[in-house]
Amino acid sequence: xxxxxxxxxxxxxxxGMWAFLATEILFFGGVLxxxxxxxxxxxxxxxxxxxxxxPWIGTANTAVLLLSSFAMAMAVHEAETxxxxxxxxxxxxxxxxxxxxxxxxxxxxxxxxxxxxLIPSLNWHPEHLSHPDQTQMFFFFYFFLTIxxxxxxxxxxxxxxxxxxxxxxxxxxxxxKTTVEMLGLYWHFVDVVWIFLFPLLYLTA
Amino acid sequence: MSENIVQPELPLQxxxxxxxxxxxxxxxNSRDHKRIGVxxxxxxxxxxxxxxxxxxxIRLELLTPAPNLVTREIYNRLFTMxxxxxxxxxxxxxxxxxxxxFLLPMMIGARxxxxxxxxxxxxxxxxxxxxxxxxxxxxxxVDTGWTFYTPYSTTFSNSAMTPMILGIFVAGFSSIxxxxxxxxxxxxxxxxxxxxxxxxxxxxxMYATSLILVLATPVLAITLLLVAAEHWFxxxxxxxxxxxxxxxxxxxxxxxxxxxVYIMILPSMGVISELVTTFSRKHVFGYTxxxxxxxxxxxxGFLVWGHHMFVSGQSMYAGMVFSVxxxxxxxxxxxxxxxxxxxxxxxxxxxxxxxxxxLGFIGLFTIGGLxxxxxxxxxxxxxxxxxxxxxxxxxxxxxxxxxMAYLGGVHYWWPKITGRMYPxxxxxxxxxxxxxxFNLTFFxxxxxxxxxxxxxxxxxxxxxxVLNVLSTAGASILGVGFLLPLCYLLWSLRYEPIAGDNPxxxxxxxxxxxxxxxxxxxxxxxxxxxxxxxxxTETIHQEGKKKHV
Numbered sequence: 001x002x003x004x005x006x007x008x009x010x011x012x013x014x015x016g017m018w019a020f021l022a023t024e025i026l027f028f029g030g031v032l033x034x035x036x037x038x039x040x041x042x043x044x045x046x047x048x049x050x051x052x053x054x055p056w057i058g059t060a061n062t063a064v065l066l067l068s069s070f071a072m073a074m075a076v077h078e079a080e081t082x083x084x085x086x087x088x089x090x091x092x093x094x095x096x097x098x099x100x101x102x103x104x105x106x107x108x109x110x111x112x113x114x115x116x117x118l119i120p121s122l123n124w125h126p127e128h129l130s131h132p133d134q135t136q137m138f139f140f141f142y143f144f145l146t147i148x149x150x151x152x153x154x155x156x157x158x159x160x161x162x163x164x165x166x167x168x169x170x171x172x173x174x175x176x177k178t179t180v181e182m183l184g185l186y187w188h189f190v191d192v193v194w195i196f197l198f199p200l201l202y203l204t205a
Numbered sequence: 206m207s208e209n210i211v212q213p214e215l216p217l218q219x220x221x222x223x224x225x226x227x228x229x230x231x232x233x234n235s236r237d238h239k240r241i242g243v244x245x246x247x248x249x250x251x252x253x254x255x256x257x258x259x260x261x262x263i264r265l266e267l268l269t270p271a272p273n274l275v276t277r278e279i280y281n282r283l284f285t286m287x288x289x290x291x292x293x294x295x296x297x298x299x300x301x302x303x304x305x306x307f308l309l310p311m312m313i314g315a316r317x318x319x320x321x322x323x324x325x326x327x328x329x330x331x332x333x334x335x336x337x338x339x340x341x342x343x344x345x346x347v348d349t350g351w352t353f354y355t356p357y358s359t360t361f362s363n364s365a366m367t368p369m370i371l372g373i374f375v376a377g378f379s380s381i382x383x384x385x386x387x388x389x390x391x392x393x394x395x396x397x398x399x400x401x402x403x404x405x406x407x408x409x410x411m412y413a414t415s416l417i418l419v420l421a422t423p424v425l426a427i428t429l430l431l432v433a434a435e436h437w438f439x440x441x442x443x444x445x446x447x448x449x450x451x452x453x454x455x456x457x458x459x460x461x462x463x464x465x466v467y468i469m470i471l472p473s474m475g476v477i478s479e480l481v482t483t484f485s486r487k488h489v490f491g492y493t494x495x496x497x498x499x500x501x502x503x504x505x506g507f508l509v510w511g512h513h514m515f516v517s518g519q520s521m522y523a524g525m526v527f528s529v530x531x532x533x534x535x536x537x538x539x540x541x542x543x544x545x546x547x548x549x550x551x552x553x554x555x556x557x558x559x560x561x562x563x564l565g566f567i568g569l570f571t572i573g574g575l576x577x578x579x580x581x582x583x584x585x586x587x588x589x590x591x592x593x594x595x596x597x598x599x600x601x602x603x604x605x606x607x608x609m610a611y612l613g614g615v616h617y618w619w620p621k622i623t624g625r626m627y628p629x630x631x632x633x634x635x636x637x638x639x640x641x642x643f644n645l646t647f648f649x650x651x652x653x654x655x656x657x658x659x660x661x662x663x664x665x666x667x668x669x670x671v672l673n674v675l676s677t678a679g680a681s682i683l684g685v686g687f688l689l690p691l692c693y694l695l696w697s698l699r700y701e702p703i704a705g706d707n708p709x710x711x712x713x714x715x716x717x718x719x720x721x722x723x724x725x726x727x728x729x730x731x732x733x734x735x736x737x738x739x740x741x742t743e744t745i746h747q748e749g750k751k752k753h754v
Contacts, residue, residue, distance in 0.1 A: 001725075002317035002394070012319040012393040019385045019419055027423035030457055031431060034442065037453060121438035133447045140440040144431070 045131035049138030068098030236321035242307030256290030288351030314396025334376025355443035384418025398733035410475025425461035473610030485552025498537035558632030562613025569605025594654025620704030645679025
């Protein structure tokens with residue numbers, strides 16, 4: 001109703017999504033600034049914290065997430081070119097599946113951390129650590145950042161599933177092309193956040 | 206003259222955004238930017254009066270040097286409630302969400318904002334945030350001050366922090382959605398002929414404000430999330446005992462909260478630009494300079510947050526850089542003041558209520574801005590930091606600036622929003638009352654602060670009593686000045702004459718539409734074929750007509 005034509009609507013949606021991603025960058029930016037400052041200040045303790053993590057799990061998860069982004073890129077490509085609804089749905093479901101895998105792996109990792117007594121404040125057993133307070137801070141940032149990331153992924157998976165369901169409607173491809181594109185932007189952004197988190201958290205050691 | 210002939214009764218049955226559907230559901234589920242703007246207007250006006258209640262108690266307490274009306278603990282909660290409500294739930298959303306929502310699409314000739322559903326969602330987020338803050342108030346309130354400085358707020362304060370933090374967090378996302386909506390709308394929804402160089406200055410200021418809303422608010426959101434996490438888990442992010450740094454909190458907090466000052470003042474500058482040109486009946490002086498000074502303020506506003514931390518243990522060199530940058534903000538601000546003055550110069554002034562508020566704004570904002578330079582000077586700031594000088598300074602900006610512009614804007618666009626005029630005599634009277642009440646309240650506080658009366662303390666040295674009594678007396682006049690418009694504006698809804706489409710003879714697309722506007726804003730899709738504020742050509746045109754007659 002508010003738009004004159006589809007082109008204007010597409011332009012508005014794209015600009016809106018980019019502005020939203022700018023907001024997101026600053027949202028993560030605030031806490032990343034804190035992380036970088038403390039990492040600079042407590043280099044040893046943060047390195048020690050990084051050693052307690054499981055880099056190979058993180059690496060595997062990075063691969064899973066990159067694959068999901070590839071599937072998303074294929075969904076966007078399909079929506080922009082041929083627009084076959086079944087293909088779009090398949091790629092979207094694959095994206096969601098890989099995203100869910102990532103979250104499951106993360107949950108397993110959290111469980112291991114719990115058993116090792118690495119949860120700040122709730123289950124914190126720093127007996128073997130040389131800088132317990134500062135390393136606790138590292139783990140606080142680790143959980144804060146990864147949980148924040150996981151919340152973004154969960155929201156993304158939810159919307160992906162809704163859009164995948166909507167592909168059943170015959171008028172989908174013409175109307176919802178923009179939605180798939182915007183979803184792609186968001187999903188890639190969440191992916192990029194992880195690309196920053198992975199080296200900062202796992203590879204500092 | 207034929208203008209004195211009684212106008213025929215305007216066709217009231219003409220459909221507009223109010224009367225096309227009277228049901229309650231059609232309001233609470235409305236995607237119409239005008240209705241959402243009106244809902245915001247009512248909500249924030251309510252919150253404004255809620256936020257003034259603690260201010261009344263504060264002023265009454267400060268009548269006497271000893272804390273005998275409320276205890277010191279209650280006093281802390283009072284000024285926190287006043288600050289939080291006014292900053293986060295009135296000043297930040299005030300003009301953008303009410304007047305901005307209503308006018309921005311109309312001013313650029315659009316049927317609605319780009320994302321009407323998101324606009325409604327932002328209203329309900331705001332409402333949820335306000336309710337959470339009220340929950341905190343009912344649970345005893347917060348005693349940290351609106352700045353929530355750590356480690357007091359995270360470790361020592363045993364007040365209702367969690368609902369308060371969540372409330373501001375949620376309301377922050379409402380701001381982000383509003384800002385995002387405005388940015389996209391200005392970029393993509395302008396009507397044919399509405400180039401960027403023809404945008405009304407109110408739209409420019411909304412655009413600059415939106416940039417800050419979108420880029421600064423998320424930092425506040427994440428900071429509050431960190432404070433909440435620290436409050437719950439006590440891992441020491443901001444606690445020096447465990448290796449954390451309280452100064453980091455201040456950096457993150459002021460990275461939002463200083464630009465937030467410009468979120469509060471930029472929209473009012475936009476309103477003033479509209480009022481000054483309309484009531485000078487003249488093309489605005491230096492359109493491009495006013496437009497780009499808004500953007501310059503938005504950009505510079507991001508670079509000056511450190512001036513809140515001159516005495517917090519920030520490095521001296523950082524302090525010097527922040528001091529210089531803070532002085533730079535004065536340049537675009539002064540450009541605006543000079544341009545308004547030049548617009549008034551040799552204008553055909555019409556001294557109606559909105560212009561009185563605008564003139565008040567220019568004077569008070571100038572005092573507030575210049576005392577800001579005192580505070581930006583490192584050595585002076587050490588002397589007056591955390592005194593009533595600071596309180597007076599930012600009230601001159603926020604009440605003398607934003608509140609005056611808000612009232613002026615509400616009067617100016619009242620005929621457009623409601624279709625009725627407001628009573629001019631009462632309008633003038635209350636504008637004058639607000640101006641004098643305000644100065645009597647806050648000017649003594651400059652002197653008090655300079656003499657060394659510290660802020661946020663319930664008791665003070667008896668030598669300060671006279672000035673405090675003056676200030677309280679002024680506050681009661683100011684209170685009446687704020688209550689009067691509430692009464693007569695509500696009264697006008699029924700008893701004042703019908704306004705007509707363009708009671709001020711103003712340019713601008715919003716005046717080309719009927720009052721109140723129809724659901725889709727315009728009866729015929731508007732186009733623009735000239736610059737904004739084209740009063741000169743219009744006057745010439747009218748004069749030409751007269752000659753021919």
